[in-house]
Amino acid sequence: MTMTPDTVLDLALNASYALLVFGIACAFARLARGPSLPDRVVALDYTAILTVAFAALYAIEADEPAFIDVAVVLALAAFLATVAFARFAEGREGAARGRPRGRGDAR
Amino acid sequence: MIELLVATMLLFGALLAAIAGLGLLRLPDVLIRMHASTKAGTLGVGLILAATALHYGEPGPSFRALATIVFLLITAPVAAHMIARAAYRTGVPLWDHAVIDELRGAQDVQRGLPGASSEAQPGAQNDRALAKSDARPTESGAGP
Numbered sequence: 001m002t003m004t005p006d007t008v009l010d011l012a013l014n015a016s017y018a019l020l021v022f023g024i025a026c027a028f029a030r031l032a033r034g035p036s037l038p039d040r041v042v043a044l045d046y047t048a049i050l051t052v053a054f055a056a057l058y059a060i061e062a063d064e065p066a067f068i069d070v071a072v073v074l075a076l077a078a079f080l081a082t083v084a085f086a087r088f089a090e091g092r093e094g095a096a097r098g099r100p101r102g103r104g105d106a107r
Numbered sequence: 108m109i110e111l112l113v114a115t116m117l118l119f120g121a122l123l124a125a126i127a128g129l130g131l132l133r134l135p136d137v138l139i140r141m142h143a144s145t146k147a148g149t150l151g152v153g154l155i156l157a158a159t160a161l162h163y164g165e166p167g168p169s170f171r172a173l174a175t176i177v178f179l180l181i182t183a184p185v186a187a188h189m190i191a192r193a194a195y196r197t198g199v200p201l202w203d204h205a206v207i208d209e210l211r212g213a214q215d216v217q218r219g220l221p222g223a224s225s226e227a228q229p230g231a232q233n234d235r236a237l238a239k240s241d242a243r244p245t246e247s248g249a250g251p
Binding site: 005006008009011012013015016017019020022023024025026027029030036037038039041042043045046049050052053056057059060065068069071072075076079082083085086087089090092 | 108110111113114115117118120121122124125127128129131132137140141144148149151152155156158159162163167168171172174175178179182183185186189190191192193194196197199
């Protein structure tokens with residue numbers, strides 16, 4: 001079996017898919033475990049960024065430049081979602097300000 | 108030959124992204140986890156997008172891939188800063204080995220005014236989980 005550059009690229013693509021899946025699995029574990037709301041926001045943000053990388057990988061594998069546009073739009077949506085979530089997390093604290101809350105009460 | 112370069116960049120980028128995921132899972136508190144996902148994650152995804160740009164090597168797709176990198180580099184710090192501010196203001200506890208919290212007391216000037224009545228003494232509200240660092244003077248901040 002000869003290692004032409006194309007087979008090397010295919011191997012690298014498959015390995016990269018596996019590594020990205022591992023990263024997403026870690027982010028999902030963090031999303032499930034929490035423990036606080038900002039933790040989950042960080043995990044969601046990271047999942048979205050890794051999805052951008054997935055789109056770029058698939059653009060290489062399928063030789064289809066349209067998937068780069070998918071990556072652009074996903075990056076934009078991920079940023080907006082993160083900003084919205086962060087503001088939501090902050091605003092929720094403002095709404096709950098009157099309530100007594102224990103120290104280290106992570107939500 | 109360019110395939111080999113693309114393959115190398117893909118592998119490095121994906122490896123960085125996986126390490127960032129591991130850090131997101133294993134590091135001790137929100138702000139430290141954000142380090143992993145924001146910096147290593149952005150670098151990894153940026154490498155993968157740069158590999159995509161290199162793979163196409165023609166103006167249209169490559170430019171869009173590079174524009175995505177620039178966009179990520181602009182937005183990632185903004186998003187991370189907003190999450191960090193939300194985390195700090197909602198009082199998410201810091202790691203108990205944290206050495207210094209320079210914002211301590213500075214934030215409740217802004218947020219403690221209207222509804223601070225829930226806890227009797229002022230300052231208790233912002234008393235963060237820094238019990239270990241209380242013993243030593245804050246100015247030193249140089250670590251154990």
